[in-house]
Amino acid sequence: MIRDIKDKYIRMPIQVKASFWFLICSFLQKGISVISTPIFTRLFTTEEYGRYNVFNSFLSIVTIFVSLSLAGGVYTQGIIKYENNRLVYSSTMQGLSVCLVLMWIVVYVLFHDMWNRMFGLTTIQMMSMLLLIWTSSVFGFWAAEQQALFKYKALIVVTLVVSFLKPVVGIVFVMLADDKVTARILGLLLVELVIYTGLFFIQIKKGSKLFSKKYWMYALGFNLPLIPHYLSQTILNNADRIMIERMTGTSEAGLYSLAYSIALIMTLFNTSLMRTISPWIYRKIKENRVGDIASIVYPTLAAIAIVNLLLIAFAPEAVVIFAPIAYYDAVFVIPPVAMSVYFMYCYDLFAKFAFYYEKTNFIMTASVIGAVLNIIMNYVFINMYGYLAAGYTTLVCYILYSICHYFFMKKVCSRYCDGIEPYNLKKIVGITIIFLIAGSILFATYEYPFIRFCLIGLFFATIIFKKNMIVNMVKEFMILKNI
Template sequence: MNTSILKKYKELPVEIKAAFWFLIGTFFQKAMSMVSTPIFTRIMSAEEYGEYNVFNSWFLIVSIIVTCQLSAGVYTQGIVKFDSEKREFSSCMQGLTLTLVLLWTIIYIFTMDFWNKLFDLSTFQVYSMLFLSWMTSAYNFWAIEQRVDLRYRKMLCMTAFVIIAQPALCIFLVIKSTDKVSARILGMVIVSCFAYSYCFWNQIKSGKKIFIKHYWKYALSLCIPLIPHYLSQIIMSTSDRIMIDRIIGSKEAGIYSLAYSISQIMTIFNTGLMQTIEPWLYKKIKKGELKKISAIAYKSMVGIALVNILLIIFAPEVVRIFAPEEYYEAIWIIPPVAMSVYVSFMYAFFAVFEFYYEKTKYISFATLVGAVINIVLNYLLIPVFGYYAAGYTTLFCYIIYVVMHYYFMSKICKENQIDEIPYDKNVLISISFVFFVISFVILFTYKHYLVRYSIMIVLMLAIFIMRKRIISIIRRIIRDFSR
């Protein structure tokens, strides 16, 4: 039996092997973060946990401004576009990112008091944000190159080291320190420096150049107009925590952060799947093979919907595992945020056309509108309905966000004389409608354990009965993806 499985594995195309191991790596990376959460919620108070998550929210925003998010979609597009010169392109992106970080560090040194007061963070914490912005980008450049080249072994080794070393060191430092928030940040800095500096030097050594004018110009010309887009994305996912902290308090921000973190478990599948599919999508668009995209997209969306339903149905049990009693109210926030995770997954299939055809103004406009609506709704509704409102404003804004990206994708297809839009909106609406209905039905059973457990049993039985069909669909996806 084992020999048969091994033989089948060896016969798989390299694309499928790489996709599988990249997904496994992403899964364990996120899973370890989730496994460590119950420890941190017990060795840090709700206030300290909230303060750390506020730092993390600011870090996500600052890193976009500092690095122009060069390691995001534009880089993936660049190494596909400059395929024969991708080593030089990659090393130049590393050089450009380091230059930007150093420039912002100099600005911070001369305006330190202003930024410390704005972020409500210490000098050490702001320096840490700048350093982590550089190291995270260095890793992302290297990791994307590994994915595009289908080299998964080194990446798995790097992932294994970081997911073990970082939480272990952070837990040790938090236990030993009185300033537990800074201690946790210090642990991240030390491990990132030790691990991700390899990624930086590896690409610099391979490309041998850190400055080539037309690469820097190409990247900045695409990334700078996208800064509003990336900022808006982060604002939609983090502004709620910052606003809850300012309007209500750190404890409530901590409870909301826990719910958000648990819901983000499902981004394991989102991230792993999209990071593997994205280069494939660019190649299919380049070749004009758009009909192959929709088959993968629909099945992927159904799969992401199902794993989010599983999280929603088990939310009360998951919260009890991850945190003590004071966090239990988080169960009511998980469903809308989990639904947002599904909607954000849909966006990537539309945005890839905007990136490929370099329509950055469309991308930025759609995301900026979503972020502004999110901030306004949070400002109006959090004082009235409490921090629960933030989960629903996030969901509402993601729906607006994805609808606008679908519209702009359709517009781009017409502008480029593509006869048929790659996705049928009726199919997309049907999948989403069924997912939302099931999710809200489960939400209303949280106080009725017998009903919820009955739904669990029915769902498990349905999966078991349909197991052969599910396996068949997975095999079909693998076959389509390998073509």
């Protein structure tokens, strides 16, 4: 049996192996982070832990302005768009990233007292933040290239080494230092500088070019209009926790944060699948074969629905594993947030067309609408129903966000794809309705464990009974993807 499994693995296409290992790697990375969190909460006082998380919040926001998120969609698309000159494109993106960080370092140094007061951080912490933005961008460029080329071995090694070293070095630094918050930040920076700097020089050496007016103008022209989009996404992901803390209290914010963090573990599936199929989708759009895309998308959409249903099904057990019984009420937030994760995948599928044809105004409009609506709905419904309402406002916002991107996709396809639409709306709506109904039924059984486990058992029995059909779907998926 082991030999059969080994033989099947050896015969697997590189794309399938890559998807599998990217997913495993992501879970191991997240697992190491989860394991280390209780250690740091015991090394920090509550005030120190709060200051460290404030630093991370600022880091997320400042990253958008300093890096312009160049290692995201514009880079992945550029690899396909300029695949004949990919090495030069990659090295010049690294060059642009360095230029942006150096520019912001100069701006910071000239007015450092003002920036320190504004953020409530020290000079060392602010400089560390800027350098962390650079190292994250370096890794983002390199990792995206590895994933697009299905070179999973090097990426796995680098990711796991960094994931292991960050908490280990951080623990040592924090135990030896008086300023534990700065020590934790410097521990992260040291690991990333040592490991990621090498990746920077690898891409620079291969491309042998730091500056290209053509590629710099393309990247800046593409991403500058997207700043409101990326900023809005950050608000959409963080505003609820901030507003809960201000409107209902720190304890409620902690409960919501736990549920949100558990639910967002499922985004690992989103990321793994999307990173695998994104280059393929862009290539199909480039070849004007958008009709081929749906056959790949429907199975992935169903897969995302299933993994999120499993989380909803086992949410009570997940909360018990992740936290003491005092946090149990967080379980009631998980279903709507898990459903939101499904719609995060949906909108990304629709937005691919606006990204490819550089219709950044569409992307920005949808993101701003989602963020503003989230803030307004949070303010109204948290006041009325408490912190639990934030989970549902998040779900509603992501549903509307997906709908906006769908209609913008229709506009783009009408203009650039000869009117051919890649997806059958009835099929997507059908998958979505089944997902929402199944998730709601599971949610309703939280107080009836016997019924819930019967439903779970029925689900797994169906999977076993339909095993051959599922295997055939996977085979068809690989064939259609030209694997």
